[in-house]
Structure formats: structure tokens, C-alpha cells
Amino acid sequence: MRNAAPLLVLALVATQVSARARDLGIPFEGVPGRLNSITDVGGVEIGQRTLIEGEGALKVGVGPVRTGVTVIFPRGHADPRPVYGGFFDLNGNGEMTGRSYLEDFGIVQGPIGISDTNAIGQVYAGIQQWTSKHFGAATWPVVAETWSGYLNDIEGFHITGETAVAALDNAKTGPVEEGSVGGGTGMVCFGFKGGIGTASRVVSIEGKSYTVGVIVQCNTGDRKVLRIAGAPVGQALAKRWLPCFDPKVAASAGRLKPCTADGSRGETPPDQGSIIIVVGTDAPLMPEQLNRVARRAAMGLARLGSYSGNSSGDLMLSFSTAPGEVNHEDQDRPSPITPIANARIDPIFEAATQATEEAIVNALVAARTMNGANGARFFGIPHDELRAILKRYNRLESITK
Known part of the structure; x- marks a missing residue:
């Protein structure tokens, strides 16, 4: 199975498109940054590693493999300084490390990792090894x-360390690859x-410009409730x-039913x-303000119709x-940070909501049909x-290039 990987990777890459939601004329509120990406926030860098290998019947430990890792450096890969952080658990049927440090000190140390359910430990170990080598001490990562x-x-x-x-x-700044990549x-x-x-999103508060960026790993949602730009797309x-x-590949695949050409069965x-x-x-x-932003x-997720299901x-x-x-x-010294007054924070809240909504739609638009x-088979949303x-x-904008 491993010998088939290069051809499979080429076939899957060929199906990818560079379109983003706005390229299709989907309207969104707010003013985006230059790249419309979390890397519009100065210093933020994103790194990704994608593993796509094999096809056909599942053989545990061999494949098919469809997984990877996405990492976020808040201050870039050369800056080990921690940042203030916040957290919100909308529904806890998942795992995120580093929460005790977040809750007590409100701090995120080093790079943030996002990956597969069974890769939490391996990614944690990999980040510790990397930060020990590059920063002189292993961090306790999120x-x-x-x-x-x-x-x-x-x-x-x-997934390994x-x-x-x-x-x-x-990890680098600049455009971020979206869809079926990394984690x-x-x-x-x-x-x-x-x-x-x-x-x-870019906002102005008392004459100063600030950027709010979002990156999501979307693996959730009930089709029937999906709304995009307010339209009932899921219905x-x-x-x-x-x-x-594909019944030619296997006799069954969990809860899934055999495919037809348009997925109607x-x-x-x-x-x-x-x-x-x-x-x-x-x-x-x-x-505490960052908890509110989270x-x-x-x-933003709710704008797409999500009710955050039990699972x-x-x-x-x-x-x-x-x-x-x-x-x-x-x-051992006072912090020099003077925060935005709570009475002036609403533009940040609005930007976080708007950018989250668009980031999720960008994930949907970028991801193309994949067999595993x-x-x-999971179909990419048909553009x-x-x-x-x-x-x-009446929710489509004209496309200008």
C-alpha cells in the first residue's frame, strides 16, 4: 500500500482548487486584512505537515492515511515569549492540553498544535522537543x-513527534493553505x-488599528442546519x-452507505x-478579556447554524x-500592558465572530472530494x-478580479 502513495498524493493535489469563499461571491461582513488570514496579525506564523498515503481497504497500522499537523506560532518561530491567552469550552467532547496553565495564569506558552484525536501526546512531545532545542527549554504547549x-x-x-x-x-508568515491539509x-x-x-478582520478603536485573525480545524456540524451567508444551504x-x-473497495464503512454518482444514497x-x-x-x-473573545x-460557529451537538x-x-x-x-516586574477598556472592546468581539464564520466557510470551499x-467518500461542497x-x-455578490 505504501508504494501507491506518490500517485495518490498527486491525484488528490490535482483535485484541489485555490478558490476561497469570497472568490465565489459569498458575502461577509467586516473589513478583512490584506491576506484575510490569521497571519495578518503581525508575527503569527503557521506550519503544516500533511500525511496522505494509500487507498483501499483499511488495514490498521498501514493505512489509508489521511492526517497531519497544523501549528500556530503566536510570535513567530524565533520568539519564545509567552502570550496572554483565553479559552472557552462550548462542548467538551474533545481535548485541549494546557488548560490548567491558561486558567491559572491566562498564558499560552510557545507554539499551539492542532491534529488528530489519537495524536495529542505525539504532537505535545514533538513541540516539547522542538522548543527545548530552539528555545533552550521545553514548553507546556496547548x-x-x-x-x-x-x-x-x-x-x-x-502521527509522530x-x-x-x-x-x-x-512555519512561516504569509498565505495559509486551507482545506485538506495539516491537521x-x-x-x-x-x-x-x-x-x-x-x-x-481589521478594526479601529479610538483611532488605533487592530487585527483579529482566526484559524479553524473544522470537523463538526449537522448538514441540515448549515447556513452560509444566511441561506439554508444545508437544506x-x-x-x-x-x-x-465505494462498495468495490469494501463491504462496509461504518455508518456510511454505498455511493452513487451524486451521493444521493x-x-x-x-x-x-x-x-x-x-x-x-x-x-x-x-x-479575562481573551476568555470573552473566545x-x-x-x-461565529453558531452563525452557520451549528447547535454544538453532544458528540x-x-x-x-x-x-x-x-x-x-x-x-x-x-x-518579578509589573506588566507594561495597558489593555483596551471594556467599554471599547465591542469591535474586537464583532471581528472575532465575523472572522470565525468566514474561516469555517473557507475551510468548506477549499476542501475537495476525498476518498479514504x-x-x-466525503464530497467537497459543490461550488x-x-x-x-x-x-x-439574493445572497451572491458579483465577482471582480
Whole structure:
């Protein structure tokens, strides 16, 4: 099976498109940053490592493999300084490390990792090894997960510490690859192929400009409730492009039904699998304010119709890259940070909500149809049909290049 990997990778890459939600004419509120990405926040770098290997029947420990790692450096890979952080647990059917340090000190140390459910420990170890080598001491990182079991040999433990190190070594600023990449490789979003998505907003508070950026790993959502730009897209596509499996590959694939050409005999899984949302900003905010920002990211998810189902781990993390030393456990001087007054914070809340909504739609638009373990097939959301639905509801903008 491993010998087939190069051809499979080429085939899957060929199906990817560079379109983002705005390229399709989907309207969003707010003013995006230059790249409409979390890397619009000065200093933030993203690294990703994607593992795609094999096809056909599932053989635990061999494949097919559809997984990876995504990492976020709040201050870049050369700056070890911690940042103030916040957290919100919308539904706790998932895991995120580093929460005790967040709750007591309101601090995020070093890079943040996002990966597969069964890779939490390996990514944690990889980040510790990398930071020990590059920063002189191992950090206690935040690492979060979502479940890739429909498409990936999740019990094969294909993510290692070296996978995380490769993602860390790849970290850079600039455009962020979206869709079926990094930690989002094997993920599913509202019954369509999902994965990584990002967006940003620029706001002004008392004459000063601030950027709010979001990156998501979307692996959640009930198809029937999906709304994009307010249009009931999930209802319109409730009986087509449904997850299924190829009976020529395997006799069964869990809860999935045999495929037809348009997925009309498939079945949408329940709202499960989880979403991780990371919000970064250069606005000077204290930990309790960042907890409040994290809660607004949940509202961006809700704009898409999500009710945060019982089986979905919906976890939100936020951080501020404002200059100055944070009040960590060994701090012996007052922190020089002067936070934005709570009476002026609403533009940050609004930006976090708007950017989260768009980041999730970007993940949906970027992710294309993928086949995985036992011939499981998750369709990418059909761009032409999506545009037709939005046009029907007067929610489509003209596209200008």
C-alpha cells in the first residue's frame, strides 16, 4: 500500500482548487486584512505537515492515511515569549492540553498544535522537543484535536513527534493553505469534506488599528442546519453529495452507505467530530478579556447554524500578541500592558465572530472530494450549486478580479 502513495498524493493535489469563499461571491461582513488570514496579525506564523498515503481497504497500522499537523506560532518561530491567552469550552467532547496553565495564569506558552484525536501526546512531545532545542527549554504547549476516523487509519498512530517537528520547521508568515491539509487532512465539516480555514478582520478603536485573525480545524456540524451567508444551504443539499463508501473497495464503512454518482444514497453523520477555533489579535487584552473573545468565536460557529451537538468537542482558544512581557509565573516586574477598556472592546468581539464564520466557510470551499479508508467518500461542497443557492436567496455578490 505504501508504494501507491506518490500517485495518490498527486491525484488528490490535482483535485484541489485555490478558490476561497469570497472568490465565489459569498458575502461577509467586516473589513478583512490584506491576506484575510490569521497571519495578518503581525508575527503569527503557521506550519503544516500533511500525511496522505494509500487507498483501499483499511488495514490498521498501514493505512489509508489521511492526517497531519497544523501549528500556530503566536510570535513567530524565533520568539519564545509567552502570550496572554483565553479559552472557552462550548462542548467538551474533545481535548485541549494546557488548560490548567491558561486558567491559572491566562498564558499560552510557545507554539499551539492542532491534529488528530489519537495524536495529542505525539504532537505535545514533538513541540516539547522542538522548543527545548530552539528555545533552550521545553514548553507546556496547548495541543488540541479533532477526530478523523471516517477517512483515516486513526488507530494506526501515523502521527509522530517528528511529524509535529516537521510542521514546526515549516512555519512561516504569509498565505495559509486551507482545506485538506495539516491537521485538517482527514476532517469533515457539516457533512462535506472539511479541514483548515482562516480569515481576519481589521478594526479601529479610538483611532488605533487592530487585527483579529482566526484559524479553524473544522470537523463538526449537522448538514441540515448549515447556513452560509444566511441561506439554508444545508437544506438545499440535504439529499445530495452525502457521505458514502465505494462498495468495490469494501463491504462496509461504518455508518456510511454505498455511493452513487451524486451521493444521493449516502447518509449524513450526526453532529460530531469537533472543531478547534484559534483567535489571535494584536490588540492589548488581558486574559479575562481573551476568555470573552473566545466565547465570541463560538457565535461565529453558531452563525452557520451549528447547535454544538453532544458528540462534538467545540473548543476555542484566543491569544494577544501585544508587545510587552506577560505576567507569567516567574514575573518579578509589573506588566507594561495597558489593555483596551471594556467599554471599547465591542469591535474586537464583532471581528472575532465575523472572522470565525468566514474561516469555517473557507475551510468548506477549499476542501475537495476525498476518498479514504474502506472507500469512504466525503464530497467537497459543490461550488456551482452553492453559488446557485446563494443567488436564489439574493445572497451572491458579483465577482471582480
